[in-house]
Amino acid sequence: MEKILFLLGLIRNADIHAYHLIALAESHFNLVVSITKPTAYRLLDKMTSDGWIRYREEQVGNHPPRKIYSITPAGEEIFCDLLRQSLTEYSPTGYSSPVNLAFLSALPAEEVLLLLEGRRDRVQTLLQKLNVSDEYRHGFQRVFQHQRRHFEAELSLTEEVIAQVQASLSL
Amino acid sequence: MEKILFLLGLIRNADIHAYHLIALAESHFNLVVSITKPTAYRLLDKMTSDGWIRYREEQVGNHPPRKIYSITPAGEEIFCDLLRQSLTEYSPTGYSSPVNLAFLSALPAEEVLLLLEGRRDRVQTLLQKLNVSDEYRHGFQRVFQHQRRHFEAELSLTEEVIAQVQASLSL
DNA sequence: TAACTCATGTAACTTGTTACATGATTCA
DNA sequence: TGAATCATGTAACAAGTTACATGAGTTA
Numbered sequence A, B: 001m002e003k004i005l006f007l008l009g010l011i012r013n014a015d016i017h018a019y020h021l022i023a024l025a026e027s028h029f030n031l032v033v034s035i036t037k038p039t040a041y042r043l044l045d046k047m048t049s050d051g052w053i054r055y056r057e058e059q060v061g062n063h064p065p066r067k068i069y070s071i072t073p074a075g076e077e078i079f080c081d082l083l084r085q086s087l088t089e090y091s092p093t094g095y096s097s098p099v100n101l102a103f104l105s106a107l108p109a110e111e112v113l114l115l116l117e118g119r120r121d122r123v124q125t126l127l128q129k130l131n132v133s134d135e136y137r138h139g140f141q142r143v144f145q146h147q148r149r150h151f152e153a154e155l156s157l158t159e160e161v162i163a164q165v166q167a168s169l170s171l
Numbered sequence C: 001t002a003a004c005t006c007a008t009g010t011a012a013c014t015t016g017t018t019a020c021a022t023g024a025t026t027c028a
Numbered sequence D: 001t002g003a004a005t006c007a008t009g010t011a012a013c014a015a016g017t018t019a020c021a022t023g024a025g026t027t028a
Helices: A002-013 A018-027 A037-049 A073-088 A099-106 A109-131 A141-169 B002-013 B018-027 B037-049 B073-088 B099-106 B109-131 B141-169
Strands: A053-058 A066-071 B053-058 B066-071
Touching: A002 A018, A002 A037, A002 A066, A002 A073, A002 A099, A018 A037, A018 A066, A037 A053, A037 A066, A066 A073, A073 A099, A073 A109, A099 A141, A099 B141, A109 A141, A141 B099, A141 B141, B002 B018, B002 B037, B002 B066, B002 B073, B002 B099, B018 B037, B018 B066, B037 B053, B037 B066, B066 B073, B073 B099, B073 B109, B099 B141, B109 B141
Parallel strands: none
Antiparallel strands: A053 A066, B053 B066
16 A cells, blocks of 8 residues: 555656656655555556546657556545545554655644554554563563564654654644 | 464474464464464474474363474474574564564574574664665655664664673673 | 666566364353 | 363464566767
């Protein structure tokens, strides 16, 4: 889902073709999203046939024509829904890559605030569950400790973003 | 790979059957590994046919016989290799779930130390790459910031484990 | 002229998920 | 007697990766 959010978000920012998208992902965003060429092409095809994006072709020299994608109204709606969902969720294992934070401006700040507060509470809950000591954890203490630190990082990050959004609201 | 490491590691600790393994994963370890029933059964089958584990059947009442798995010498070797590999790697996106930390005692402390130091250096490098400012990151600053925090958490965690292993060596 | 970049993809495989199937046992 | 637990799984689909394919344009 972060992959779709990433692709759709970039297309939403500015019309762009697959090759360029993939080059960007590999060169400048490889530390924050992981997306490979075949996956990108597949997702773009899927989103096209689902009517989330459309493309016009542009010929440059004798290369295969570029497919320049742009987002559709339907895509815009889906994008916002996905964004809401990804701001809401926090999955304990394989922590979500935080691409969603690039697109907060797509939603009203008041809504972002509510979503992030929900997320914060969910992370909080996970943290508390981690703190329950448990006879089955013998030998796994370090693993739980490790996870706890990442949850804590996530929590404080979420709180910071909440504070920033609050600040932007009170201007 | 963390799934295999988890399954193999638990089997290595004590003979156990699939149902029990899955119940443990779901009830006690769901915050640190994610593994579902069909995946567990598939991996156990695979590991059996690859000769990493074997099972004996045990009948209790009229239930389907339990398959009680135990690790083979080949499995033990693979396990150590996987452990080395997972201590070495650190993938930027979808941070590795840290199950490997549960099994450090499978390797000599000196080796663990070397592996962890390599890992620390790799995380360090990733962090430095994150700090390179970049025109393409407009709108993504928060995302990179978020990722940086998680890398930093990973880094300091790795350093702490290194210190612990060093301490255990100097006793 | 060889290697690299532009620009599109496909094929085959691996991994993982959701939902379903079976049937005995145990407990309220 | 009905629901939960024990214990095994399969089928169908979804998602992702690696390696391959094509061919023009550009640069050392």
